[in-house]
Amino acid sequence: MAFIVQKFGGSSVADAERIRRVAGIIADTYSDNNDVVVVLSAQGDMTDDLIEKANEINTHPSKREMDVLLSTGEQISIALMAMALEKMGMPVVSLTGWQIGMQTNSDYGNARIKKVTCERIRNELDKRRIVIVAGFQGVNRYDDITTLGRGGSDTTAVAIAAAMNADLCQIYTDVEGVYTCDPRKVPNARKLEEITFDEMLELASLGAQVLHNRSVEMAKRYNVNLEVLSSFVRKPGTKVKEVTKVEQTKISGIAKDVNVARIALIGLKDEPGIAFKVFRVMAKQKTNVDIILQSIGRGDTQDISFTVAKQDMEQATKSLREQQEIIGFKDLSVTDKIAKVSMVGAGMVNSSGIAVQMFEALFDAKINIHMISTSEIKVSVLVDEDEADRAIQAIHAKFFEA
Amino acid sequence: MAFIVQKFGGSSVADAERIRRVAGIIADTYSDNNDVVVVLSAQGDMTDDLIEKANEINTHPSKREMDVLLSTGEQISIALMAMALEKMGMPVVSLTGWQIGMQTNSDYGNARIKKVTCERIRNELDKRRIVIVAGFQGVNRYDDITTLGRGGSDTTAVAIAAAMNADLCQIYTDVEGVYTCDPRKVPNARKLEEITFDEMLELASLGAQVLHNRSVEMAKRYNVNLEVLSSFVRKPGTKVKEVTKVEQTKISGIAKDVNVARIALIGLKDEPGIAFKVFRVMAKQKTNVDIILQSIGRGDTQDISFTVAKQDMEQATKSLREQQEIIGFKDLSVTDKIAKVSMVGAGMVNSSGIAVQMFEALFDAKINIHMISTSEIKVSVLVDEDEADRAIQAIHAKFFEA
Numbered sequence: 001m002a003f004i005v006q007k008f009g010g011s012s013v014a015d016a017e018r019i020r021r022v023a024g025i026i027a028d029t030y031s032d033n034n035d036v037v038v039v040l041s042a043q044g045d046m047t048d049d050l051i052e053k054a055n056e057i058n059t060h061p062s063k064r065e066m067d068v069l070l071s072t073g074e075q076i077s078i079a080l081m082a083m084a085l086e087k088m089g090m091p092v093v094s095l096t097g098w099q100i101g102m103q104t105n106s107d108y109g110n111a112r113i114k115k116v117t118c119e120r121i122r123n124e125l126d127k128r129r130i131v132i133v134a135g136f137q138g139v140n141r142y143d144d145i146t147t148l149g150r151g152g153s154d155t156t157a158v159a160i161a162a163a164m165n166a167d168l169c170q171i172y173t174d175v176e177g178v179y180t181c182d183p184r185k186v187p188n189a190r191k192l193e194e195i196t197f198d199e200m201l202e203l204a205s206l207g208a209q210v211l212h213n214r215s216v217e218m219a220k221r222y223n224v225n226l227e228v229l230s231s232f233v234r235k236p237g238t239k240v241k242e243v244t245k246v247e248q249t250k251i252s253g254i255a256k257d258v259n260v261a262r263i264a265l266i267g268l269k270d271e272p273g274i275a276f277k278v279f280r281v282m283a284k285q286k287t288n289v290d291i292i293l294q295s296i297g298r299g300d301t302q303d304i305s306f307t308v309a310k311q312d313m314e315q316a317t318k319s320l321r322e323q324q325e326i327i328g329f330k331d332l333s334v335t336d337k338i339a340k341v342s343m344v345g346a347g348m349v350n351s352s353g354i355a356v357q358m359f360e361a362l363f364d365a366k367i368n369i370h371m372i373s374t375s376e377i378k379v380s381v382l383v384d385e386d387e388a389d390r391a392i393q394a395i396h397a398k399f400f401e402a
Numbered sequence: 403m404a405f406i407v408q409k410f411g412g413s414s415v416a417d418a419e420r421i422r423r424v425a426g427i428i429a430d431t432y433s434d435n436n437d438v439v440v441v442l443s444a445q446g447d448m449t450d451d452l453i454e455k456a457n458e459i460n461t462h463p464s465k466r467e468m469d470v471l472l473s474t475g476e477q478i479s480i481a482l483m484a485m486a487l488e489k490m491g492m493p494v495v496s497l498t499g500w501q502i503g504m505q506t507n508s509d510y511g512n513a514r515i516k517k518v519t520c521e522r523i524r525n526e527l528d529k530r531r532i533v534i535v536a537g538f539q540g541v542n543r544y545d546d547i548t549t550l551g552r553g554g555s556d557t558t559a560v561a562i563a564a565a566m567n568a569d570l571c572q573i574y575t576d577v578e579g580v581y582t583c584d585p586r587k588v589p590n591a592r593k594l595e596e597i598t599f600d601e602m603l604e605l606a607s608l609g610a611q612v613l614h615n616r617s618v619e620m621a622k623r624y625n626v627n628l629e630v631l632s633s634f635v636r637k638p639g640t641k642v643k644e645v646t647k648v649e650q651t652k653i654s655g656i657a658k659d660v661n662v663a664r665i666a667l668i669g670l671k672d673e674p675g676i677a678f679k680v681f682r683v684m685a686k687q688k689t690n691v692d693i694i695l696q697s698i699g700r701g702d703t704q705d706i707s708f709t710v711a712k713q714d715m716e717q718a719t720k721s722l723r724e725q726q727e728i729i730g731f732k733d734l735s736v737t738d739k740i741a742k743v744s745m746v747g748a749g750m751v752n753s754s755g756i757a758v759q760m761f762e763a764l765f766d767a768k769i770n771i772h773m774i775s776t777s778e779i780k781v782s783v784l785v786d787e788d789e790a791d792r793a794i795q796a797i798h799a800k801f802f803e804a
Contacts, residue, residue: 016458050478054485056418061485068496069481072474076452079471083456083463094470098500099545120545143501143522 002167003125004029007039007135007157011174012231013077014044022231023084025172026130030090035125037166039135039157040081042073063108067137067147071097074134074153081132092130095120097137098145102156104138110149111138113156116163133160151212158215162222169224171211172231177238178203178210181254181396185389188401192252194239199252200226202344202378216240250354251345254395256388258339260290261313262370264305265320267330277327278304281319287312291340291373291380301330305371307382310336338370339388342380343395355379361398367391404569405527406431409441409537409559413576414633415479416446424633425486427574428532432492437527439568441537441559442483444475465510469539469549473499476536476555483534494532497522499539500547504558506540512551513540515558518565535562553614560617564624571626573613574633579640580605580612583656583798587791590803594654596641601654602628604746604780618642652756653747656797658790660741662692663715664772666707667722669732679729680706683721689714693742693775693782703732707773709784712738740772741790744782745797757781763800769793 006029008022030036042050050069054061061069078094085092101117124131135153138146148155154171161169178200181189195203197220204213210228219226219240229237268274275294282289287308295303308316317334320327348354358379362369367390371382383391408431410424432438452471456463463471480496487494503519526533537555540548550557556573563571580602583591597605599622606615612630621628621642631639670676677696684691689710697705710718719736722729750756760781764771769792773784785793 016455019459053418053478053482057421057482058485058489061481062488065481065484065488065496068484068498069478072477072481075474075477076455076471079463079467079474080455080459082467082470083460086464086467087460094467096470096547145498 001033001035003035003037003164005037005039005157005161005164005166005169006172007153007170008041008172008231009153009174010041010044010046012172013040013081016080018231019080019084022172023081023088023090025231025234026081027085027088027090030130037121037125037131037133037160037164038081039133039153039160040074040077041135041153042070043077043080046073046076064144067108067145070147071134071137071145074136078132078134085130085132090130091128092132093124094132094134095124096134097156098139098143100133100160102138102159104140104146104148106140106142106144106146108144108146111140111146113138113148113159116159118160118163121160121164148214151214154212154215155218158218158222158224158226161224162218167225168227169219170227170229170237171215172229173210174230174232175210175228176230176233176235177228178240178253180252180400181392182256185256186254186393186396188396190400192238193236194241195252196346197240197242198377199344199346200240202342202375203253203255211240250347251343251399252347253344254392254399255342255344256339256392257342258385258388259310260307260338260340260382261310261334261336262305262307262338262382263313263316263320264303264333265327265329265331266303266333267301268304269328270300270302274302274327275304277323278306278320281323281327282308282316285312285315285319287316291371291382293371293373307338307340307371337385338382339385339391340380340382341388341391341395342378343399344378346377348377348379357398358395361394362391365390365394367394403435403437405437405439405566407439407441407559407563407566407568407571408574409555409572410443410574410633411555411576412443412446412448414574415442415483418482420633421482421486424574425483425490425492427633427636428483429487429490429492432532439523439527439533439535439562439566440483441535441555441562442476442479443537443555444472445479445482448475448478466546469510469547472549473536473539473547476538480534480536487532487534492532493530494534495526496534496536497526498536499558500541500545502535502562504540504561506542506548506550508542508544508546508548510546510548513542513548515540515550515561518561520562520565523562523566550616553616556614556617557620560620560624560626560628563626564620569627570629571621572629572631572639573617574631575612576632576634577612577630578632578635578637579630580642580655582654582802583794584658587658588656588795588798591798592802594640595638596643597654598748599642599644600779601746601748602642604744604777605655605657613642652749653745653801654749655746656794656801657744657746658741658794659744660787660790661712662709662740662742662784663712663736663738664707664709664740664784665715665718665722666705666735667729667731667733668705668735669703670706671730672702672704676704676729677706679725680708680722683725683729684710684718687714687717687721689718693773693784695773695775709740709742709773739787740784741787741793742782742784743790743793743797744780745801746780748779750779750781759800760797763796764793767792767796769796 104111506513
């Protein structure tokens, strides 16, 4: 008997047939004598439909009211799933964010979890019920409804698993696990049996889109055993843990991220405080900056290039232009026709020459590298967007298909 | 400055355009320096859509989960309305049933209100905000979501008006007020300026479908001033109060109800306890019985006829047949091809001959009466369903068009 938290995403509960299939997975887990808490997202396009409803009325509604609206999506999912399990004769109860005591701060639309009481969940488990919980939502200290933003349901699942000391937190999705590369782009991509939290973190932030970073970070902090697996195919997925037993492969995955724009500031003064002046502007508007490249000064000037998410490009450029005199740059160039290609692996740190092999693969494929960024378990390069798929194929072939 | 509770039904908030129109009414009321609490139903077909979603998965879901599902309908309405008011620059906040402390019993799907705290509403009004409240929903003492059943949003509005001593509770609907008869059937029907609670109670239960009985009963008990008016046309509606100033008309309205089935038990023993045996069966299955007619005994047998709502006909008949031996009737006949036509008026009680005039009107129109039931302010007759419209026209002509 184990205590298992299972999370199913929007595509897994998109219609009646899929809900029934998921109910089957849940019922089997419960019937194997496990305590089961299930976290659900809103159905398929439900969130988009609700946003459209709002936009017809107000294109800039307050985030508070948007959260009141959007949180209904998960509430619909949990009721329907409970009904599907009732139909199978299972003892079940559905609970919303406020009912499980999911307490967050007041950052509507992107709230952070402060505490999960879980008392109600515990009581229901004691009655041997399957507990179906609405993901993505909570309440702040004024009892107002909040939502957790992107990856919110994953985070809900991990938070409950952490707070209640679950044995396992299973994230069901529409892929069978974590792959060495995107299987749609690289047919030879292999499913990984295991991966470390740190590797997963790098892959998630690199656009692997299997698990959201927030949930992996939380799982790492509270040492929650994660498993990523498919709700469509019943087979083991990829385990995400602190330490993996397999050390044979030095790199665990290759990822591509096209949600990247590069901004270059040219002709900055070569004096202290320049970087501070530039990135203070970005911080003020809460724009995340990823790769930064500061050129070596040439005489009295230098250049700074950095990447931001595509949707931040316009605002970032505008703010920098407004501050042009204060920052003191001559020119600004910007492009979003680029992609970030990254290689991740915990084994990398103890193995020299990994990055070199990556560069060699790109050179052999005649792909030009614009920027390079490295960490202990990651090497990222910026390449032209239309060469990104060729780039991951070349790197994957070098490391996994030799 | 007054404190006004306004309730808008599902057709008044069915789409973006209607929501904007209603937002205009709310904003004007607020701008006239009033405290405004608004209660909303789910949008147009939303509830039906949700029920269909549920039926695809489970045709007999638990009422608890059904309430979790259905309560999302009103939550969507309040968020959208708040957004519409935000767009107009109005200070506004939306609140769900649990947020306003709408406490009910645990009769899911048809819960009774036990208490409304209203503390949160008061706080928001103190901040000079328009408060938009989800009707139809509450929470029981376990913090589970409940819904109030038919007419639930009207009841929510009246309960808040009662608990907070509002000056007026306006029920906005798609008709302009309470009429002497259904204007779609009787073109000469007149809108009433005022009507008493008791008259309204009789009309509501008779299928006038303007206000649900529960809300009128509650308004009467707590002496809440009601007004029924249109959300489409801006003019005064009908005031519902304890005593009306107008006494000139003896009857205030004529209503038709086709949701009626008649069950006749024939050849019962003429002995004490028979009525008890029959209606115990109905009470056990919570079937409301309306008109009862017990024939005078003929020798050793008698007949009992009574009416129930159409949807209860089948179950009622089945249960009675199962108990045939215990109750001891010879035959059972049942029909739903009938309608109840009623005349209501507080002035009736002091005026003899009103009922006779009604019967005369029906006689002149050659309409056969099957059963008659009278109270101090009401006369109801059962007629064939296909003669019901002619019946109300004939009666209306007699009393209002002379």
